[in-house]
Amino acid sequence: MDLFDHQLIPVTLSEGRQSSIAFWPNWLDKERADVLLSKAINTIDWRRDSIKIVGKTIPIPRLQQWFGDPSTSYTYSNIRLQAVSFPDWIEQLREQVETQADQRFNRALVNYYRDGSDSVDWHADDEPELGFEPVIASCSLGAERVFQLRHNVTKERLAISLPHGSLLVMGPGIQRYWQHRVAKTKTIDQPRVNFTFRYMGR
Numbered sequence: 001m002d003l004f005d006h007q008l009i010p011v012t013l014s015e016g017r018q019s020s021i022a023f024w025p026n027w028l029d030k031e032r033a034d035v036l037l038s039k040a041i042n043t044i045d046w047r048r049d050s051i052k053i054v055g056k057t058i059p060i061p062r063l064q065q066w067f068g069d070p071s072t073s074y075t076y077s078n079i080r081l082q083a084v085s086f087p088d089w090i091e092q093l094r095e096q097v098e099t100q101a102d103q104r105f106n107r108a109l110v111n112y113y114r115d116g117s118d119s120v121d122w123h124a125d126d127e128p129e130l131g132f133e134p135v136i137a138s139c140s141l142g143a144e145r146v147f148q149l150r151h152n153v154t155k156e157r158l159a160i161s162l163p164h165g166s167l168l169v170m171g172p173g174i175q176r177y178w179q180h181r182v183a184k185t186k187t188i189d190q191p192r193v194n195f196t197f198r199y200m201g202r
C-alpha cells in the first residue's frame, strides 16, 4: 500500500464551499484484493432484501450485509438491517481504512453486485444516524464499475471508475449536496463487492 498514491478530486458543494473525494486507485495489492474478494463472496451470509413500492415487493438488485455492533440495527428504504459483528478479516480492513482516511468507522454496508445487471440507484448516505455531513469510505473489489455523482441543484456530474482494490473517501458535505449511484451495464458479467464504511454514534 502506498500512502501517497492518491488523487484529491475537488467537489463543489455550493457557491463558495468545496469538499473533495480522496481516491486511491491501487490501494490494495492484487493478491490481498483477490483474497478479500473471494472471502467476501464465499463467507459473507448475504441478505437478499426487498423493498415495497406502492404495495409491490421488489428484490433490490444486489445482495448485501450490514456489519457493526450486533445490538444495533440500521434502517434505509424501509429495510431494517440487524447488524452482524465484524469477522476478523473485515475488522482488519476497517482498521486499515480508518488509518488511511484518518477517520473513525464502526459500521460497514457491504454490497455484492453479481454482474452488470446488479446496481444501486441514485441516493445519498444521509440517514440521520450517520450524523451531520458524514464522511463515507468505500473499498471496491472485483469487476471495475463506474461510480457516478450528481449535484442535487446544478446537476453537475462526476464519474469515477473503481478498480479492484481501490479506496474512495467522500468528504464532508458530499452526502448533503450530491447523490451517487452505480448504474447497470450490459458489458460486465463479473462480480463486484463494495465495502462502505460509516460511523454511527450508537
Ligand SMILES: O=C(O)CCC(=O)C(=O)O
Pocket: 109, 111, 120, 125, 138, 147, 180, 181, 182, 194, 196
Ligand atoms: O457500490 C458502490 O460503490 C456504492 C454503494 C453505495 O453507494 C452504498 O452502499 O451506499
Ligand SMILES: [Mn+2]
Pocket: 123, 124, 125, 180
Ligand atoms: Mn451510498
